Amino acid sequence: MIKNMLILLLLIPGFVFAVETAIPLDEMEPDLNDKASLQRGMKTFMNYCHACHSLKYQRYQRTADDLGIPHNLMMEHLVFDPSAQIGALMDNVLSDDTAKQWFGAAPPDLTLYTQLKGGPGYFYTYMRSFYEDPTRPFGVNNLLFENVGMPHVLLDLQGVQRKVCKDIPKLAANGGEVRDPLTGESVSEEKCGEELIERGYSPLGLVEGTGQLSLEEYDQVIYDLANFLYYTGDPSRQDRERIGIYVLLFLAFFYVFTHLLGREYSKEFH
Ligand code: HEC
Incomplete structure (x- = not known):
């Protein structure tokens, strides 16, 4: 106790x-x-x-x-x-x-x-x-x-900071890249925020030249x-x-x- x-x-x-x-x-x-x-x-x-x-x-x-x-x-x-x-x-x-x-x-x-x-x-x-x-x-x-x-x-x-959006390869449920069945090329999708790292603070990007510092x-x-x-x-x-x-x-x-x-x-x- x-x-x-x-x-x-x-x-x-x-x-x-x-x-x-x-x-x-x-x-x-x-x-x-x-x-x-x-x-x-x-x-x-x-x-x-x-x-x-x-x-x-x-x-x-x-x-x-x-x-x-x-x-x-x-x-x-x-x-x-x-x-x-x-x-x-x-x-x-x-x-x-x-x-x-x-x-x-x-x-x-x-x-x-x-x-x-x-x-x-x-x-x-x-x-x-x-x-x-x-x-x-x-x-x-x-x-x-x-x-x-x-x-x-x-x-x-x-x-000015903006949320960064980017095309990244789409992942299947098993973790592998999703490929187009006809061309065999990997399929990408647009992702905003979360796992992206850019200039500025992930997942935000800073618009160059808009800040004094x-x-x-x-x-x-x-x-x-x-x-x-x-x-x-x-x-x-x-x-x-x-x-x-x-x-x-x-x-x-x-x-x-x-x-x-x-x-x-x-x-x-x-
Ligand atoms: C024009 C008025 C204004 C100015 C100037 C201002 N704030 Fe605020 N701030 C607010 C208001 C209104 C809220 C409440 C936001 C809400 O609850 O949605 C707030 C909320 C906050 C919070 C609390 C967020 C939370 O977790 O509840 C922090 C921390 C804060 N301000 C820091 C600052 C700092 C540091 C500065 C100076 C750099 C600053 N504020 C200048 C109006 C102002």
Whole structure:
């Protein structure tokens, strides 16, 4: 009984990130020591996302201090709300009702997003999975989040992505290529998405010359954003890990004395 419960407890962290996704998630390894990346991520967030998405569980001041940004620079270049003070929460003014009218859904607060939904890898994949879809109100859809209400706000940077369609040899149920019985030539069929890899992200292809950034540069922008949101999800993470090491060292040191004392006491029992 106890053993089963322990096994379940061990499995819980695995369940947290195990979300069912439409496409496989790309790996994203956050690095909270990379202050420059966090600062760039915040800059992109404040410029492109904050108008719609609040970070209302996070304060400007704490963020500035953690990211090594002087308060005056933060207020001048990153805080666009003239009424906001440095100690204010990073909220915005877009109400849920208005947003629902405009986009069909309210943009969620993103402070804890990477903690709640699939980890930073989910976010990283989502931001790279927008593709052209003329049937949608903003002309884009998302492979990971079908029929998403959000426009692709970084379209100018990334460029237009399209689902790639290609003729590939048709396979029979037994795995062999299907051949035309008369000519003996292999039969091909058009496939869109899924198993195709092209320039851009499989199964999406990037239309050359439509974006300001190269593929690698765009990936870096999204990496920095994901890193920043990983930070806001748990701003004390680094402090905790640093203090944790001291606590463990202290316990190891303390153990020696407890052990010696225990030995002294147990002498009396023999
Ligand atoms: C014009 C408003 C607007 C802007 C600007 C905007 N978003 Fe969104 N975003 C939305 C809306 C609306 C939704 C909700 C979509 C839905 O539920 O269909 C959303 C949803 C999301 C989601 C959640 C998807 C999910 O899994 O639920 C993420 C992550 C996200 N946006 C990130 C960003 C980032 C990062 C930026 C800046 C680069 C940004 N958004 C800029 C409107 C916006």
